Amino acid sequence: MKRIYMDHAATTSTDVEVVKAMEPYFSLKYGNPNSIHSFGQEAREAVEEAREKIAHLIGANPSEIVFTAGGTEADNYAIKGIAWANQKKGNHIITSKIEHHAVLHSCQFLEKQGFRVTYLPVDKYGLIDPEDVKKAITDKTILVTIMHANNEIGTIEPIKEISKVVKKAGVYFHIDSVQTVGHIPIDVNDLGVDMLSMSGHKFYGPNGVGALYLRKGTRIVNLIDGGAQEKNRRAGTENVAGIVGLGKAAELAEERLTQGKEKKIVRLRDKLIKGIIDKIENVRLNGHPTKRLPGNANFCFEFIEGESMLLSLDMEGVAASSGSACTSGSLTASHILLAIGLPPEIAHGSLRLTLGKDNTEEEIDYVIDILPGIIEKLRALSPFKGNWEGLN
Amino acid sequence: MKRIYMDHAATTSTDVEVVKAMEPYFSLKYGNPNSIHSFGQEAREAVEEAREKIAHLIGANPSEIVFTAGGTEADNYAIKGIAWANQKKGNHIITSKIEHHAVLHSCQFLEKQGFRVTYLPVDKYGLIDPEDVKKAITDKTILVTIMHANNEIGTIEPIKEISKVVKKAGVYFHIDSVQTVGHIPIDVNDLGVDMLSMSGHKFYGPNGVGALYLRKGTRIVNLIDGGAQEKNRRAGTENVAGIVGLGKAAELAEERLTQGKEKKIVRLRDKLIKGIIDKIENVRLNGHPTKRLPGNANFCFEFIEGESMLLSLDMEGVAASSGSACTSGSLTASHILLAIGLPPEIAHGSLRLTLGKDNTEEEIDYVIDILPGIIEKLRALSPFKGNWEGLN
Amino acid sequence: MGMYSDKVMEHFKNPHNVGEIKDADGIGEVGNPICGDIMKIYIKVKDGKIIDCKFKTFGCGAAIATSSMITEMVKGKGIDEALKISNKAVAEALGGLPPIKMHCSNLAADGLSKAIEDYKQKSKKK
Amino acid sequence: MGMYSDKVMEHFKNPHNVGEIKDADGIGEVGNPICGDIMKIYIKVKDGKIIDCKFKTFGCGAAIATSSMITEMVKGKGIDEALKISNKAVAEALGGLPPIKMHCSNLAADGLSKAIEDYKQKSKKK
């Protein structure tokens, strides 16, 4: 059976060119970049070259890039680091209700340490209102952290507009760009952000490596203490091969963006959305119709539950994801779907199909073809028929 | 020119078998282990298999292994996590003066947060006295963190003896085993420790991946918050390939240890030490003569400085390291060499040669052969001749 | 490979006894839409024996498979015997469930108990 | 490749003017053993011109190369001209130094200044 991967928001395959770039740094050029000898110096060069590529992709200066072990660490570092470094100035942080757990749980950790956090609401599309940010800022606010685009429903937030109100108030602004870096054009100066998190495995780089863009002059305390690596900003022997892979992934992403390759993905996504909405009843699209990530399609199918859809799709060779409780290891449906106003029983019936650079027209056709049958079969098992009657 | 690598304490090459084991998890089996579909499930299996191998190497239960991005993160997690989780019980931590910066700087971070830290002295060999640990414990002590073996001078600490006094006091005991895992036999129950840090790139695994052994029931707060990965103990999409590599490295290390392969390294090390001490004047061996890591040889050559030795050796194809200020990016000589009582000017003249599994007898002969000439040449440049006269 | 045992997947793929029993002697409903699981178990009883059992389930793979499994397990059993079937027994009959599913989606035996209770209530009234 | 420029490595490999001048007209010592750098610069002066310059250095590659470089730079220069040589100029003549070395091992010009000062003091006494 052909396997079709439509879960690119969860992780992407590592590009074969990326793997090729990494390979010499395992068993051949394996020096520690902090060593003076030639083994060390060749590793050091590779790390700095990668730093330049990452910086270039987002319009930053190489010295403003700090390598991390992924998006989660970058988020933790930005949020906790700013809080610890600026607590004399204030103890208030602003974020939204639809952030990734890496951000939400970092904020909750800080709440236990005595910080105060405002969780802004979103509209039915998942959009944050810059006016709400403005109203939430007090003289104790030290950080605003908002995601660039949502991992589940794909909505792209109005970062530039939010930046205006945040910068006017003289507050640090961090964005979680894990879902956008490499997928849409980004310029940190144009966006007006002080910090930006990214993660390699979301744009065809390796797992376990990411970066935090840290604008020059930003007051921050380390999350991971130890050696003097990364100019004393992030300790630990550098993941040389991983960093080289991240750099290569950035280079390839920049090429694709320059060539407008994401347009093909947008076209396939729109075809997928139309095909599903047209062929299936009691379905809704989640997220914004146009302000959304190129590859993201997210639906709720009423009267059935998400995991059962995933299993059924997997049996037909299609890899997808869902915001149902059962797929997250928690007991409640996705906080994101609840935040856009969906009742829990509907949120449990969500299906996320996220396309990548290698998905084909045929694959889209196949999914549009098989999905109606799957939904029908599962609905036949459901105690709800065309309405939620009987639901207490 | 043949290149000879004798800096295995800094980092090791990734074993080609490890790289082979990792390869499928980049571009083929690239799923996110948290995904329900088949791509995710095959990644999940690989992660759990690696966990079993790591656990087996150190006599732990797989559920007690938490993957991290390396030794530094594991140290930070253990120390900060225990401190935050147990601050109601007490605010006192005990460590030593010769710990790695990952431990020392984590402790210093906690001091800024209001914790109190005792830094125990060591004797001239770098040994910690269990009696000193006992005396330092108060009813406010919540953690003792001591390194298993020192990264610079190779001294192996009396962990079992220290454990006895720590456990008697009902205090958590963490050891930094970054330099020992895979190099000497380890059993966490025999040693009597609650936590143990390891790092892949120190035993022929990949960079950027490590683990913390966390004894069941240990009260700890997360360092990195976010998703529910690693049973809610360490967030972030798993570095699948890296974890698989770490597992394979553990498996190979266990094989070598079972076969007693480290004995060859000990023999070469002792030959190297004897050769150098016999042929060069005004040199001393640092660390304990027998209680030391199989691969570690560390010397001080008087009247010359470490970096100049490294450059000279590098010109002859030999990769080594030093505890001189110039090689660490700091302004003072290694805190470890100072802690064993060396005056700074002598500490600056240190040279560390750390052997690995692939070093040969010929390589040892070569180093013994060329080193006297290098030392002689550098001493000819030195204003000090056979004594430190004139040094103010 | 996969999070579920083969037996679970078998029942998920081809669930047994799906449907309602129009003139059921007992109906049991368990679950919670917040959790994403609602099971409805229908039984038909004759001479103290369960002669038919059907289900409808809104829920994950484990919820569907356990529902299907219990309908098989009870057929022909006396109601007292049927009451003894535990959620754990259902999971075991399926070759085990992932730990995370043991508490949340493994409710079919509770649904059956409720259906039997409902039957008992109804019989009393008669 | 490498942390140092080719020029630095050249001077490190084959340092110029190593040694002491027994009857030096001025000697300058800079550096700090705590830092791991001590330079001794010896000069011979004739008619206000530096006619010979030698060094001995305990220190890293940068310390040795800058010492070697300055001994080359000053030979034949008038002492006032020689005093104008800055540490920065020495680093530049070497094709640059790594940033971390700019402040700590780049002291040769200071050593030379001290040697010239020493010479001036001694000449006054004569």
Ligand SMILES: Cc1ncc(COP(=O)(O)O)c(C=O)c1O
């Ligand atoms: C929006 C967002 N933030 C953060 C993360 C965490 O990134 P990582 O898994 O690399 O730690 C993810 C993905 O998991 C994400 O989608």
Ligand SMILES: Cc1ncc(COP(=O)(O)O)c(C=O)c1O
């Ligand atoms: C004793 C010791 N602890 C901790 C570390 C840090 O490990 P890593 O570089 O993997 O973060 C090292 C090596 O750098 C070490 O030698």
